[in-house]
Amino acid sequence: MRKTVLALAALLLASPAWPNTLILNVNGIEVGDNGKIHRFNMLEFDETTGRVIQTIGPSADGRSQPIDILSTYTIDGHGKTLLPGLIDAHGHVMELGTDALHLDLVGTRSLAELQQRLRDYAAAHPDARWIQGAGWNQELWPTKQFPTAADLDAIVPDRPVVLERVDGHALVANSAAMRAAGVTARTPAPTGGEIIDGLFVDNAKALINRAIPPPTQAEMDQAFAKAQEILLGFGVTGVGSMSTSLDDWKTFRRAGDAGSLKVRLMVYLLGLDPLKAIPHPTPWLYGDRLRAQGVKFFADGALGSRGAWLKQPYSDAPNTTGNQLHSDADLRSQEDAAAAAGFQIATHAIGDAANAQVISTYEWLDSKYGLNRRWRIEHAQVVDCADLPRIGRAQIIASMQPTHQTSDRLMAEKRLGLSRLKCAYAWQSMLRTGAKLAFGTDFPVESPNPFPGLAAAISRQDINDEPPGGWFPEERLSFEQALHAYTRGAAYAGFAEEKIGALEPGKWADFVIVDRDISKVSVPDLYRTQVLETWVAGKKVWSRTPAASATERGK
Ligand SMILES: [Zn+2]
Numbered sequence: 139m140r141k142t143v144l145a146l147a148a149l150l151l152a153s154p155a156w157p158n159t160l161i162l163n164v165n166g167i168e169v170g171d172n173g174k175i176h177r178f179n180m181l182e183f184d185e186t187t188g189r190v191i192q193t194i195g196p197s198a199d200g201r202s203q204p205i206d207i208l209s210t211y212t213i214d215g216h217g218k219t220l221l222p223g224l225i226d227a228h229g230h231v232m233e234l235g236t237d238a239l240h241l242d243l244v245g246t247r248s249l250a251e252l253q254q255r256l257r258d259y260a261a262a263h264p265d266a267r268w269i270q271g272a273g274w275n276q277e278l279w280p281t282k283q284f285p286t287a288a289d290l291d292a293i294v295p296d297r298p299v300v301l302e303r304v305d306g307h308a309l310v311a312n313s314a315a316m317r318a319a320g321v322t323a324r325t326p327a328p329t330g331g332e333i334i335d336g337l338f339v340d341n342a343k344a345l346i347n348r349a350i351p352p353p354t355q356a357e358m359d360q361a362f363a364k365a366q367e368i369l370l371g372f373g374v375t376g377v378g379s380m381s382t383s384l385d386d387w388k389t390f391r392r393a394g395d396a397g398s399l400k401v402r403l404m405v406y407l408l409g410l411d412p413l414k415a416i417p418h419p420t421p422w423l424y425g426d427r428l429r430a431q432g433v434k435f436f437a438d439g440a441l442g443s444r445g446a447w448l449k450q451p452y453s454d455a456p457n458t459t460g461n462q463l464h465s466d467a468d469l470r471s472q473e474d475a476a477a478a479a480g481f482q483i484a485t486h487a488i489g490d491a492a493n494a495q496v497i498s499t500y501e502w503l504d505s506k507y508g509l510n511r512r513w514r515i516e517h518a519q520v521v522d523c524a525d526l527p528r529i530g531r532a533q534i535i536a537s538m539q540p541t542h543q544t545s546d547r548l549m550a551e552k553r554l555g556l557s558r559l560k561c562a563y564a565w566q567s568m569l570r571t572g573a574k575l576a577f578g579t580d581f582p583v584e585s586p587n588p589f590p591g592l593a594a595a596i597s598r599q600d601i602n603d604e605p606p607g608g609w610f611p612e613e614r615l616s617f618e619q620a621l622h623a624y625t626r627g628a629a630y631a632g633f634a635e636e637k638i639g640a641l642e643p644g645k646w647a648d649f650v651i652v653d654r655d656i657s658k659v660s661v662p663d664l665y666r667t668q669v670l671e672t673w674v675a676g677k678k679v680w681s682r683t684p685a686a687s688a689t690e691r692g693k
Contacts, residue, residue: 164215169622183647188675223375223648224588225628227576235365241271272302287336319349358389370680372587373650373669376402394424404632406432432482438492446489453555484514490522523561530571540594541584576631577623589667595620601665647676
């Protein structure tokens with residue numbers, strides 16, 4: 139008898155009594171497979187498998203199967219808005235984590251404040267072999283004078299310190315860093331660079347940067363953990379992990395082996411080099427959380443530094459058309475090698491000449507491999523209107539970043555002039571050609587927060603409602619088009635549409651709960667959306683603490 143009671147008690151304690159979980163009373167919003175908004179007020183998923191059973195409501199007719207109340211654990215959603223986990227089609231995961239672990243100097247108002255932050259950081263990180271930081275801007279300081287090696291030596295004399303300017307075009311190093319790099323006051327600056335009292339400008343930066351030791355395994359693990367925490371805090375449960383190195387891949391694998399891989403990563407390796415170790419796409423690993431499936435190439439640079447390759451010279455620099463990084467034949471042969479190994483191809487193209495080159499390359503690849511390989515153009519920022527229909531015809535995926543449009547607007551007008559902007563950041567035109575649209579942020583270039591991206595996509599306005607009426611407003615998207623590009627579209631771009639991007643039966647129960655109805659709020663309010671909880675495979679992996687809210691308000 140006693141034995142039976144104990145056995146029964148053990149059974150009750152050991153196994154979860156309810157295999158199914160039902161979240162009731164939510165304002166559920168997703169994009170249905172017809173492209174229209176699908177609303178629901180209950181989500182049922184299998185706790186054990188982590189997969190969706192069904193969404194229900196608002197009317198009972200939407201029910202596909204009865205709920206077994208006895209085997210269902212219920213949670214009250216308190217009317218909060220529930221969305222599928224957001225998917226960022228293009229981000230740099232390790233850079234996000236690494237940047238976040240470095241000293242943040244954005245917003246320092248004086249040299250003394252920079253020194254104070256450096257002192258605090260050095261004390262908090264006694265094990266950091268090099269202290270790296272970024273974000274200072276002497277233009278915001280009363281003296282407007284560049285910091286010097288001596289300014290840093292006064293705070294940290296014994297360890298190398300390297301602090302980048304906010305634009306990345308200059309860094310200041312202390313004496314220990316210069317010693318480690320073998321640089322002295324007499325070292326001549328390379329062409330295109332300058333060295334002044336520990337300040338290294340443009341091409342001179344490499345003299346210091348090459349001495350920084352590569353991160354250790356432990357540092358990479360720490361950076362990846364930090365990146366996951368940041369992404370989950372913004373409701374991002376899946377990422378197209380761009381420009382992934384072999385060391386990055388190994389870091390993801392270590393997290394998978396340790397059971398700490400939470401965000402789903404669709405991995406695009408950086409060029410052909412990593413294919414020596416990963417010759418073919420891998421299967422999905424760790425419960426569909428990791429897959430090497432693509433190779434990333436670059437056709438040009440970026441618009442800000444006039445590296446984007448244009449058909450006609452820059453409006454504000456008539457002597458240049460930017461940087462072409464490959465001949466047609468070279469790009470074709472490299473991408474052919476990756477395609478032949480079974481990989482998906484993703485090519486960075488910003489300028490109209492680069493986009494035309496990539497479209498031609500993909501048309502050629504289509505003739506060899508067929509139309510179903512989902513070749514991707516990353517950014518597709520400035521396209522010649524004459525080339526736009528070719529993107530749809532070749533069924534190319536346009537992997538675009540709405541917040542680039544709001545950040546770049548004024549710079550793009552200077553670089554290109556208004557006439558060339560007609561088919562720039564052209565989301566609606568892109569969709570009209572039949573191209574598939576996938577959205578992301580290119581973090582850490584922009585914040586990985588997807589809600590400003592949704593807000594920019596539907597408004598072509600920044601958080602301050604600028605410019606009035608929106609920039610080239612004909613390229614605005616509807617709310618459902620924008621949410622589609624951030625969920626189903628991004629999943630499709632990563633060959634994952636059977637698994638994620640919508641809360642349909644059998645797909646992963648990856649979802650987020652947010653603090654407002656994003657389908658109804660104003661554009662500035664949509665920008666400010668906050669995630670309350672993030673769930674992956676039916677497990678809560680992140681929830682907002684009062685402290686997190688306070689820090690964000692302070693920013
Ligand atoms: Zn990128």
